Amino acid sequence: MRGPPLAVKRLTGAAIGTQVQLSSADSMVPGRVLTAGRKVSITARVSFTGRPLPVPGDLYGELTYDVGHDGARDLVIDQVAQ
Numbered sequence: 001m002r003g004p005p006l007a008v009k010r011l012t013g014a015a016i017g018t019q020v021q022l023s024s025a026d027s028m029v030p031g032r033v034l035t036a037g038r039k040v041s042i043t044a045r046v047s048f049t050g051r052p053l054p055v056p057g058d059l060y061g062e063l064t065y066d067v068g069h070d071g072a073r074d075l076v077i078d079q080v081a082q
Helices: none
Strands: 039-046 059-066
Touching: none
Parallel strands: none
Antiparallel strands: 039 059
16 A cells, blocks of 8 residues: 555654664554554664655665564665655
């Protein structure tokens, strides 16, 4: 499904290396929440401009997550937006 992200968190660079949890409180659209059994794509991005959409040069990492099944996972920021 395309469209706005299911959930978002805006953090500072100090959050790199820490555990981050997403919940219904982080939902972008009322009624769209993280539910068990749903597979989602998780992206973490370091924005040097502070803009909400990616721009060339931003650093990011991605993983697929099975809500309610996968436990804590490591997401590695290892790519550069083009």
